[in-house]
Amino acid sequence: MNLDTPELRAFRQEVRDFFARELPEDIRGKVAEDRMDLPKEDQRRWHDILVKKNWAVPSWPVEWGGPGWDDARQYIYEREYALADAPRHMSYGINLLGKSMMKFGTEAQKTRFLTRIRNGDDFWCQGFSEPNAGSDLASLQCKAVREGEHYVVNGSKMWTSEGHVADWIFCLVRTDGSGKKQFGITFLLIDMKSPGVEMQPIWTYDGGGREVNQTFFTDVRVPVENRLGDENQGWNIVKYLLGIERFGTAEVSRSLAMLARLKRFAAGARHRGGRLIDDPAFSRKIAEVEIELRAVELTEMRLLFGGAPAGAEASLLKLRGTEVQGRILELLYDAVGSHAQVRIGDLEAAKGVPAGPNQARHAGTAFFNYRKTLIYAGSNEIQRNIIAKAVLGLRG
Numbered sequence: 001m002n003l004d005t006p007e008l009r010a011f012r013q014e015v016r017d018f019f020a021r022e023l024p025e026d027i028r029g030k031v032a033e034d035r036m037d038l039p040k041e042d043q044r045r046w047h048d049i050l051v052k053k054n055w056a057v058p059s060w061p062v063e064w065g066g067p068g069w070d071d072a073r074q075y076i077y078e079r080e081y082a083l084a085d086a087p088r089h090m091s092y093g094i095n096l097l098g099k100s101m102m103k104f105g106t107e108a109q110k111t112r113f114l115t116r117i118r119n120g121d122d123f124w125c126q127g128f129s130e131p132n133a134g135s136d137l138a139s140l141q142c143k144a145v146r147e148g149e150h151y152v153v154n155g156s157k158m159w160t161s162e163g164h165v166a167d168w169i170f171c172l173v174r175t176d177g178s179g180k181k182q183f184g185i186t187f188l189l190i191d192m193k194s195p196g197v198e199m200q201p202i203w204t205y206d207g208g209g210r211e212v213n214q215t216f217f218t219d220v221r222v223p224v225e226n227r228l229g230d231e232n233q234g235w236n237i238v239k240y241l242l243g244i245e246r247f248g249t250a251e252v253s254r255s256l257a258m259l260a261r262l263k264r265f266a267a268g269a270r271h272r273g274g275r276l277i278d279d280p281a282f283s284r285k286i287a288e289v290e291i292e293l294r295a296v297e298l299t300e301m302r303l304l305f306g307g308a309p310a311g312a313e314a315s316l317l318k319l320r321g322t323e324v325q326g327r328i329l330e331l332l333y334d335a336v337g338s339h340a341q342v343r344i345g346d347l348e349a350a351k352g353v354p355a356g357p358n359q360a361r362h363a364g365t366a367f368f369n370y371r372k373t374l375i376y377a378g379s380n381e382i383q384r385n386i387i388a389k390a391v392l393g394l395r396g
């Protein structure tokens with residue numbers, strides 16, 4: 001795929017100019033510091049700007065309010081988006097649920113939900129994992145019993161990211177426990193304001209603020225019309241949705257933006273009387289990680305534009321993409337040195353002055369926070385199992 005045609009070059013420039021002009025500087029600054037706690041208001045403000053430009057749902061077709069771009073334009077847009085330090089799109093609604101709904105939803109569901117996702121009216125979160133169902137997701141036990149035109153849901157969901165700011169949750173529930181465990185799972189859309197939905201924070205050790213939660217359902221009544229797909233057939237939707245999630249988690253463009261920030265920081269940081277970036281040992285580490293990242297990028301391009309649908313191969317991308325991203329953040333963590341060790345917020349509150357360089361403010365938090373990418377969207381051990389069996393054909 002040639003991404004360097006005159007049309008695509010002009011498109012890239014248009015995208016670049018738009019971000020340079022329209023992305024609010026305060027929001028860009030927070031993203032560039034790898035802050036984990038971008039407030040919902042900031043996300044909303046940025047989303048509104050994208051809605052006006054018709055770029056809020058870049059992977060959606062025109063029919064549902066997207067720009068209807070081909071793969072090349074989507075790829076270029078995503079790259080420029082990340083390099084501009086724009087906040088991530090609201091992925092749960094736009095990429096995971098939105099695309100699954102286009103494939104499996106009824107026309108009434110599409111009309112009701114997709115426009116609201118596009119316009120940023122509804123924030124969504126994902127209710128798949130449970131205290132005893134993560135890697136082995138099909139063993140989930142959160143139960144739904146049909147009573148007339150409702151399902152009554154009881155149980156809990158674990159690790160609900162952004163659940164505390166979400167309006168809706170898409171959930172997997174057990175509606176039949178008799179057969180194979182992949183059978184009997186149903187996909188429900190649940191309004192977070194429904195009586196019986198409660199949420200408790202799970203505090204993580206990165207110090208980045210509230211991100212994950214445990215969600216509890218007690219006799220929550222969900223209208224049958226909020227079921228996506230057929231009863232007991234939710235596993236088909238799960239397989240489709242997890243494929244999208246696995247692909248997106250590689251975040252090659254975001255990693256390139258992080259690498260650029262690492263280089264900028266190392267160029268400005270002093271080390272043994274010179275610049276850190278000129279230190280042979282450190283610059284070698286940067287070069288090594290850049291080579292690895294470019295290799296992931298090539299793999300991504302092969303999967304995207306190679307002509308064959310990416311199946312289990314998406315696991316390669318998730319595995320290496322998240323490892324390399326973690327390595328970049330580790331180098332930044334090393335580069336800021338002792339400043340990464342302190343709870344910067346506490347120190348600033350106490351003294352009223354920034355402690356250390358700006359880039360150091362969230363380097364420690366980001367490094368620890370991003371360990372999650374090795375776990376979610378299917379842990380990297382599970383990806384290795386998939387690659388061994390489905391890509392390499394190993395048995396054992």
Ligand SMILES: Cc1cc2nc3c(=O)[nH]c(=O)nc-3n(C[C@H](O)[C@H](O)[C@H](O)COP(=O)(O)OP(=O)(O)OC[C@H]3O[C@@H](n4cnc5c(N)ncnc54)[C@H](O)[C@@H]3O)c2cc1C
Pocket residue numbers: 125126127128129131132133134135136158159160161162212372375376377378379380381382385
């Ligand atoms: C920060 C964060 C945010 C998350 N957000 C969400 C969310 O929004 N919604 C949601 O539904 N879920 C979310 N998750 C859950 C995530 O998908 C699960 O944590 C993940 O699937 C792993 O499941 P588990 O935690 O139960 O670990 P387990 O499945 O118990 O695994 C524990 C360890 O054993 C390994 N392991 C398990 N089985 C095998 C095997 N067969 N072979 C080799 N190794 C194996 C795993 O790799 C892992 O290292 C989130 C997780 C994190 C950490």
